[in-house]
Amino acid sequence: MSDVAIYTQPSCPYCSHAKALLESRQIAYEELDVSGDPQVLTEMIERTGGRTFPQIMVGNQAIGGFDDLRSLDSNGELLPLLQTQRGKTDTGGI
Numbered sequence: 001m002s003d004v005a006i007y008t009q010p011s012c013p014y015c016s017h018a019k020a021l022l023e024s025r026q027i028a029y030e031e032l033d034v035s036g037d038p039q040v041l042t043e044m045i046e047r048t049g050g051r052t053f054p055q056i057m058v059g060n061q062a063i064g065g066f067d068d069l070r071s072l073d074s075n076g077e078l079l080p081l082l083q084t085q086r087g088k089t090d091t092g093g094i
Helices: 013-024 038-048 066-074 078-089
Strands: 004-008 030-033 055-058 061-064
Touching: 004 013, 004 038, 013 066, 030 038, 038 055, 038 061, 055 066, 055 078, 061 066, 061 078, 066 078
Parallel strands: 004 030
Antiparallel strands: 004 055, 055 061
C-alpha cells in the first residue's frame, strides 16, 4: 500500500495536476475514484474533512488538495513529510 492516497473524480483538472506532480516526483500513490462508489465518497469526507477534489492523504495526515500539495512540494516539505510517514509505517520505498 502506498503512503499517499488521492481521492479523485473523472474530468477533474486539479486531480490530473496532482497525479502528474506526484508522478513527476516518482511518488507512488493510490487513486480512489469516488464517482462510482458512494462509500468511497463518505470515506473521503470522514478521513479528510474535505468535499472538493482532489483530497490527498499522506499516511494518516490529510494535506488538502492540489494547491496544498504544490505548496508542500515548492517549499521542499513534501519529500520530508513522505519520509516521516515512511518511518512510521516502515513500508520501504516511497
